[in-house]
Amino acid sequence: MSFTSLGLPQSLQKALEDQKYTEAYPIQKEAIPAILKKKDVLGIAQTGSGKTASYVLPILSNLQGASISKNRHIKTLVLVPTRELAAQVLEVFEQFSTALADPIKCLAVHGGVSINPQMKAMNKVDVLVATPGRLLELEDSNAVHLSEIETLVLDEADKMLNLGFADEMNRIFSLLPKKRQNLLFSATLSKNVEDVNQVLLKDPLVIKIEAEIDTFDLIDQIAYSIAEEKKGPLLRHIIKKNDLQQVLVFTSTAHRADAVAYKLSKNGIQATSTHSKKSQGARTENLRKFKTGKLRVLVATDLLTRGIDIEFLPYVVNYDLPRSPKDYIHRIGRTGRAESPGEAISFITANDEHHFRVIQKKMGKRVNLVDTKNIDIKG
Template sequence: MSFSSLGLPQSLQKALQNQKYTDAYPIQKEAIPAILKKKDVLGIAQTGSGKTASYVLPVLTNLQGGRISKNRHIKTLVLVPTRELALQVFEVFQQFSQALSEPVKCLAVHGGVSINPQMKAMQNVNVLIATPGRLLELEDSNAVHLSEIECLVLDEADKMLNMGFADEMNRIFALLPKKRQNLLFSATLSKNVDDVKQVLLKDPLIIKIEAKVDSIDLIDQIAYSIAEEKKGPFLRQLIRQNNLKQVLVFTSSAHRADAVAYKLSKNGIQATSTHSKKSQGARTENLRKFKTGKLRVLVATDLLTRGIDIEFLPYVVNYDLPRSPNDYIHRIGRTGRAESPGEAIAFVTANDEHHFRVIQKKMGKRVKLIDTKDIDIKG
């Protein structure tokens, strides 16, 4: 289905054409018309399925020709779990807002940077994309008012609740007007998300887009049975021998990410780490270099499993397996996106073998496990 049949204004249709967007994704086909009609929506779809545009386009459309809001009284609030996702969502809003006859002022606010510039930038903002903690800081400082919100969006709701934002989100809900449109998007429908749905949504349209087997099949998966102490040398050997570039490596902790990146760099492989303990400036710059191909290896924690759109990323390495099978799927989902093939590599120690079988069962896909005992690991 083309975007022209979804009820969007000509200006946005033209912007979509200019950016080579032709057919709408399944979630966009269902969500856009419903949001345009001011219905509440619960959208469940895998990462990389077009969720962001499915609410950005109709939200911007609904803001056209509306009454002008009082200063610092925002109309649309988008809550996200991470700084990176806040910036990415802001970019999409900004991109399409510029195409409108009445551009909408949008702003992203998050922790990790000074609050003062964000307070000053709140003048005449209509769409605010925020992490929960920073939003409450701004509200406490009287820099933003939530009493006139017409539309609330929760993006990656499952991740927000799993990361312990429930109390902050409840405080925010209490500040909002009761009459508003609510849009909840998530990669999974966990118990926490279902509980929030019951409280937040009124007669919602529920959209559940099942992950296509084809999308998983775009990812060429391979696993190596390996001793813990050999992971580092083997990773370096894989990168060198296969001339791998744009490699996203996932580890279990910030300390581990730093150690892996340090060893790679020390051995002549350009690499750096990114995680929640890094400054926002460092995280943004490292991601920019990686996305543009100026950085060969980015070593990350699960901070980057959701919401970071790196188009045509060729390689993902699970240096450490995640605890949750869903997190494994989200990790490898960084590659094999937009119908582009990718390769996912997993390191499996003896202690990981049972857990890796559970992961494969959850995926519904077997992964070839190669024993590295007979491989000459030079690192």
């Protein structure tokens, strides 16, 4: 289905066309018309399924021609779990807002940076994308008022609840007007998400897009049986031998991410690390360079399993396996998106073998395990 049949204004259709978006994703086909009609929506769909645009486009459409809000009284609030996701959601809002006859002012606020510039930037903001903690800090300082919110969005609701934001979210809910549109999007329908749904949403349209097997078919998965001490040489060998560009490498800890990036750089492979111990400025800049192809390898912790959105990311490497099969799927889901193939590479030590079998069983797909004994890593 094309976007022309979903009820969006001509200006947004033109913007979609200019950016080569022709066919709407399944969640967009159902969510956009419902949100345009001001219905509550519960959208369950995997990472990379087009959830962000499914609410950004109709929200911008509904704000067109609306009355000017009072200063610091925002109309749309989008709550997200991480700084990276806040920046990326804002990017989508701004990407399409500029196409409107009357552009909507949008702002992202989050921790990790000084609050003062964010307080000053709150003037005449209509759409605020926020992490819960920073939003409450701004509200406590009277820098933002939530009493006239017309639309509330919870994006990656499962992640927010898993990260322990429940108390902060409940406090935010208590500050909002009772009459409003509520939109809840999540990769999974956990018990926590279902509980929030029952309290928050009123007669919602429930959209559940099942992950298709074809999604994994776009991802060429391969695993290497390797001793722990040989992971670094193997990674460098694979990148150099195959001339890999734009490689996202996942490690288990921030310290390990730094060490892997350092070794890559020392061996002539442009790389840097990103994780929660880096400043927000450094994280944003590293991600920008990686997304634009100016950085060959980005080494990250699971902070970025859902916080990075690159439409055509070709390579993901599990230097260390994640703790759960769900996290594995989120990691490799960074590639094989927008109908473009990608490659997911995993390093499996002897201690990982049982866990990796569990991951494959949960995923419903077998991954070829290559013995590295006969690979000349140094060569």
